[in-house]
Amino acid sequence: MAVKLDPQLLEILACPSDDHAPLRTGTPDDPGADMLTCTSCGRRFPIVDGIPVLLLDEAQEPQDPPDGG
Template identity: 50%
Template sequence: MIDEKLLSILACPACDSRPRVLLKESGLVCTECGRVYPIRDGIPVMLVDEATFPGEEARRADTGDSRA
């Protein structure tokens, strides 16, 4: 689980939204632009290139893109 203090200081690197991100099953979700940032080994990966949009993981799996 990610610490609440950490969640309170994170911001979306793509749009710098406030409120920042929400913890969901799929990862950290930006409330402004909808990007989903993965969590790997309990660490949020807040890189725009690693972010997906809802439903994009399935498309990446179909095309063989391994970023997700």
Template identity: 55%
Template sequence: MKIDDWLLEILACPACKSALRAEAEADELACTGCGRVYPVRDDIPVLLVDEARTP
């Protein structure tokens, strides 16, 4: 997964507005607040609540 640091700093969870952290080994972005995990497809984050896995 290739997401620039500056982009990761401005991305937020659409459900709770918390910061996201990169899970590079799984090509996912995990929310630091609610715990939802969003997929990254072709280096593009899919920040749709319906597409997220819940903890």
């Protein structure tokens, strides 16, 4: 079940890595996941009890994309 975040909050949230890229809800594999995914580095940040945990130590590293050829 996807957590609903305030759209205004989502607009100002950014990845805590050096590039500070915007975040999107869900993951590429599961758009309804209770996660925020960085649009640049691909790290996934959990949402716990409705609160995004934007700590690099708590982030899931991006999965390698499948080999396209």
